[in-house]
Amino acid sequence: MKYLYLGFLGGVFLFVAMQAGAQIRMVDSTLKMGKAGYHVICNNRNPEKNELRVKLIGFENTARDMDFYIKGKVTREEIDDLNNDGYPELLLYIYSGDSSVYGTVYVFVSVENKSCAPFSLPDVMLDGKLRDGYQGHDEFTLLEGTLVQKFPIYKPGDPKNKPTGGNRIVQYRMVNSEGGGYKFKVLHTYETK
Numbered sequence: 001m002k003y004l005y006l007g008f009l010g011g012v013f014l015f016v017a018m019q020a021g022a023q024i025r026m027v028d029s030t031l032k033m034g035k036a037g038y039h040v041i042c043n044n045r046n047p048e049k050n051e052l053r054v055k056l057i058g059f060e061n062t063a064r065d066m067d068f069y070i071k072g073k074v075t076r077e078e079i080d081d082l083n084n085d086g087y088p089e090l091l092l093y094i095y096s097g098d099s100s101v102y103g104t105v106y107v108f109v110s111v112e113n114k115s116c117a118p119f120s121l122p123d124v125m126l127d128g129k130l131r132d133g134y135q136g137h138d139e140f141t142l143l144e145g146t147l148v149q150k151f152p153i154y155k156p157g158d159p160k161n162k163p164t165g166g167n168r169i170v171q172y173r174m175v176n177s178e179g180g181g182y183k184f185k186v187l188h189t190y191e192t193k
């Protein structure tokens with residue numbers, strides 16, 4: 001009976017350890033368009049700080065891989081040609097906060113496969129028109145060369161899990177910035193009930 005009980009406890013511990021491990025999803029993926037692409041590695045162990053490695057595939061020898069820390073966890077990766085120049089952009093969807101509800105997007109732009117120029121989605125909290133009622137829970141999708149962000153609108157007094165203000169949808173297009181890099185420009189903003 002003693003061995004049966006210890007075996008049962010060992011099985012319970014193994015099940016709990018497997019469940020805990022399942023919640024930590026390490027990212028180690030390769031995304032390519034044609035011969036060029038990106039190899040993304042992120043351990044996603046800490047909700048606030050993780051090392052991100054982006055290795056360039058099919059780029060010229062002068063292009064350098066990137067290795068830096070991000071705030072949050074990578075939850076999804078996509079590749080697309082956002083600026084219609086024939087070269088692939090990498091999009092990483094990153095969530096941070098207590099329950100990983102605050103989303104952002106990091107973009108790595110291929111500059112003719114000679115170099116890579118990273119930039120990120122502007123913070124909603126820095127935009128007076130968009131931040132009203134914002135408490136995270138972002139969803140992102142690509143739509144015909146644009147990035148669409150959707151999030152619930154919280155009215156004063158709404159509990160954290162019950163927003164009553166509908167949704168705000170923001171559509172962005174990637175454009176050149178003044179310093180020679182890239183940025184997202186808001187094209188349209190919609191609110192739904």
